[in-house]
Amino acid sequence: MSETLTGTCLCEGVEYEVEDLQAMGYCHCTRCQHWTGSSLAGVVVAKENFNVTKGEELVKTYESHLAPRNFCSNCGSSIFDDLGDIYFVAAGLINDLDMKPSFHQQVAYKASWHEIGDDARQLDEMPG
DSSP: OOOEEEEEOTTSOOEEEEESOOEEEEEOOHHHHHHHSSOEEEEEEEGGGEEEEEOGGGEEEEOOSSOOEEEETTTOOEEEEEOSSEEEEEGGGBTTOOOOOOEEEOGGGOOTTOOOOSOSEEOSSOOO
């Protein structure tokens, strides 16, 4: 049985559970930069392994041309991007997360001031 982790937004109005985390990585696209102010550290999880347990009515969606972005309408925390069968869940919101990044995607679009300092795989675009 896999470990279940919990997460909350900044105001703790939205709580959720995730399990069977597939990978952790960074997205450096300009959309994520606008969404978070920097690159987005996220955890890849199958849609069926993400469950909002409190505050579902607070979760709102911004329709982006790449992926719908879901956030708390009370505090503005970026919660997850909906990529269809998988979600890219904001890593900083997950309690007790013990993973190291294994990839950087959209590196071709990273901010000029951002220096990648780990040895995780770097992809110029989205993985195919």
